[in-house]
Amino acid sequence: MKKYLIQILVVLVLLGAAWALFLLGNTEEGVRQEASIEPVRLPISGEVIPIRNWSFEEPEILAESAIVVVGQAVLFEKNTNRVLPIASLTKLMTGIIVLENLSLDEIVKVSKESVLTMGDKGALIRGEELKVLDLLYIMLIESSNDAAMALANDAFDYYEFLELMNLKAEEIGMVNTKFLDPIGLNSKNKSTVIDLAKLTKYSLKFPVLWDILKTPQAIVYSIDNLFVHNLINTNTLLDKFSFLLGGKTGYTGDANGCMLTVLNIKGSLGDNYLITIILGSDQRETDMENLLVWAKESHIW
Numbered sequence: 001m002k003k004y005l006i007q008i009l010v011v012l013v014l015l016g017a018a019w020a021l022f023l024l025g026n027t028e029e030g031v032r033q034e035a036s037i038e039p040v041r042l043p044i045s046g047e048v049i050p051i052r053n054w055s056f057e058e059p060e061i062l063a064e065s066a067i068v069v070v071g072q073a074v075l076f077e078k079n080t081n082r083v084l085p086i087a088s089l090t091k092l093m094t095g096i097i098v099l100e101n102l103s104l105d106e107i108v109k110v111s112k113e114s115v116l117t118m119g120d121k122g123a124l125i126r127g128e129e130l131k132v133l134d135l136l137y138i139m140l141i142e143s144s145n146d147a148a149m150a151l152a153n154d155a156f157d158y159y160e161f162l163e164l165m166n167l168k169a170e171e172i173g174m175v176n177t178k179f180l181d182p183i184g185l186n187s188k189n190k191s192t193v194i195d196l197a198k199l200t201k202y203s204l205k206f207p208v209l210w211d212i213l214k215t216p217q218a219i220v221y222s223i224d225n226l227f228v229h230n231l232i233n234t235n236t237l238l239d240k241f242s243f244l245l246g247g248k249t250g251y252t253g254d255a256n257g258c259m260l261t262v263l264n265i266k267g268s269l270g271d272n273y274l275i276t277i278i279l280g281s282d283q284r285e286t287d288m289e290n291l292l293v294w295a296k297e298s299h300i301w
Contacts, residue, residue, distance in 0.1 A: 064280030070275070088248065091250075104131065128223075174196075176190075178190055184255075210245050214238065256279075
């Protein structure tokens with residue numbers, strides 16, 4: 001009798017073990033199936049930024065404030081929140097307002113008030129007629145104050161134009177920026193390099209603007225061909241950097257030297273638009289060149 005009981009117990013133990021193994025196998029299979037339905041996803045950045053080569057030290061510059069950015073990445077910064085006069089960098093905003101509100105073929109008659117505006121660049125003639133596009137060339141290539149005034153005052157209502165400039169600054173998110181003239185002569189035309197980087201990014205929406213800014217020289221005629229304007233770009237770095245999309249210079253006694261540029265660096269990551277801005281420099285071209293060379297050589301693109 002005992003013999004049969006032991007045999008029955010052995011069979012029951014074996015059956016129990018087999019059932020346990022069966023359940024365990026199903027559970028593991030269930031886990032594997034569940035894992036295959038919900039795979040683990042690693043976070044992926046939507047923006048590719050260059051890799052820093054730390055064997056290159058940051059350049060020393062005289063500019064009071066400076067920034068180098070690509071996309072949302074800041075590669076170099078110095079006193080980026082300092083509010084400073086921006087001189088003729090103002091004209092970048094002037095150009096944007098013109099492009100958003102005027103036809104390039106519209107004809108503008110230059111007023112006496114515009115001709116008498118302080119500054120000798122552009123050499124406009126009282127009463128001559130020019131297209132809006134031609135005035136943009138004169139304003140942006142030679143940084144002509146009278147051309148800026150003609151666009152804001154002769155082709156537009158002056159105070160409405162200023163209002164549009166400040167409204168656009170607010171729209172772009174330039175929280176520390178104020179425009180009191182469309183030229184940059186007023187020392188209260190102030191901004192920060194951070195705000196100006198936002199403005200520069202916004203300006204890239206207008207290809208015609210950067211086609212002008214990268215033009216080394218140009219000739220502009222009045223509508224009747226009686227007056228000729230030979231233009232030479234104030235940006236002396238255009239010949240030194242083949243991928244420079246253009247830039248804008250500025251200078252007043254209060255603002256000192258100011259400059260902004262956009263450089264297209266081509267590398268394995270594709271096209272990278274490098275925005276570099278300096279304010280308050282005794283050697284704006286040297287500072288800008290040092291920053292551009294450093295940014296290109298100290299990062300793997």
